[in-house]
Amino acid sequence: MSLLNQLRQWRNDQARVEGVETFRVFPNAVLEALVGALPKSKEEMLAIKGIKEAKYRKYGSTILKIIGEYVETGDKDKKNFSSSRNLKLKTRNLEEESKEPISNPQFPISEALSVSQFLDGLNMELSGMAARVQGEVSSVDVRERVVYFTIKDSQDDSTLNCLIFRYQYEVSGVQIAQGDEIVVEGVPEIYKPSGRLSLKVGIIELFGEGALKKAYEALKAKLEQEGLFAPERKRALPEFPETIALITSEQGAAIGDFTMNLGAQGFKVNFYPSSVEGKKAVFEIIKALKYFNQHPEKYDVLVIVRGGGSLESLQAFNNEALVCEIASSQIPTLLGIGHEKDITLAALVADMMVSTPTATAKQLRLHFDEARQLVRHFEVHLPTLFHQKLADVRNILAGGSETLLGHLHNFRELVATLRQDLTERLFLIQAAIEQKIELLRQGKKSLENGFGAILERVTERIKHSGERLEQYDPARVLKLGYSLVRKGVKVVKNITDMKIGDILNIQLSHGKVNAKVEEIFE
């Protein structure tokens, strides 16, 4: 590892422990100037722009040690500064300093130090003694900006004062209470106004499966109530993602399983290596999420993978700050975190979760595999579809012709039937007419016969009547010598019908005569 990278790693770890931004420890420009100058003493170090007395007091001995060891070995690649903690453990402690007072420029024995100078010197040494300490919380005092608490040793009741800034306390996702067994990570420091030593804590973790389970359930209930796991919040992942933002560890099986199962889909994977265990993971994953979300338009999906583990080892993924960061991601999220029993809260809040890094990769390539099958199907199906359709039309036309011919045949049969029916009917009508004519003829004959007889009878009767009329004809009587006497128009039959002097008209057989009544005889 290059000296610059060693210094960067130390600076980043130190900033994390102190809970400050990296540039607050040393900006990149100062690290580069240190690499350029390779200072061997306080004076050479103070000559570098950006390093003042206070900074030197705090970090000077550590920096000089890193540079000294680097220069001594002369082998830039073999030297492995795996962590600042390891490095700090190698620093001298106060006891050693007291044995070698002359070699320590901070505590010259010849002159007395002020209390402040002495405490500054102590703090400088203490700054290199970052530690991870386990104990039971014996008191908690939550103030506006700082949380003060004490932890005690379960064996001998030794007590350690601790403090943590509120924002770091919030990010830690742990609400400590008296009696909780916890692990803290921080740097010891003496508060000069009181002379009291406290551990400036950067990280708090609950210790023990029971406590973790309790905290998990409480946070799960809280987030559920806030609606963070609601199905309506879930966004659909793009069917064919192209650019993937990947967060996982560089080491371990997860990255291997993920890449091996991803297949060759032409994905562009932007990989942000991060711790995936411990509180460090919370900070790093949040940082990665923030990094990718600076340009959400660049990524189709954000993927976080990690292999399985116990509740304790997956604590980072049950951290409230991390869960909220995932929930607020503008890039759709896919989480593939193995778990034994309880699904991590980070997975529950993600847009989609699967159970392993392998399943995550398979999920991403799923639609590509399906699309390949579909395209193969289309390639075969589409060209034949048109021909098939045309063949269908031909079949329909052929079927149509047959139907038409069938109709025509039926029509012909119908016409023939109708014709025959008509002929039969005409024949019947003709026969009926002839029958009627015959009837008429017979009728006429009967009529003629009947009429002749009637005429004969009538003629006979007329003849008889004429003879009888002839008998009663007055003219015949008149011819016999009788006369018909009338008075006016009235025939006189009695003498009472006349009186003397009346003029009577006498009709003779031949001619008429008027006579005057002169005498009447009874």
Add this chain to the structure above:
Amino acid sequence: MPKVNLSDSLKKVQEIIRWFDNQEEVDVEKGLEKIKEGTVLIKESRTRLKEIENEFEVVKKELEKE
């Protein structure tokens, strides 16, 4: 060459197939046009689906320079 939207392309091909399925009487001119369009879409999709190695880029180094 413009980027192929696989999802859209596959949907369009499916629409073409549906179009054929729904036609009682196929308009030959239009049918040929649709076949041509479908063939181009299939070709583009097949090209996109060819196995291409994934690109991996580690972003952390870039970060440290910030």
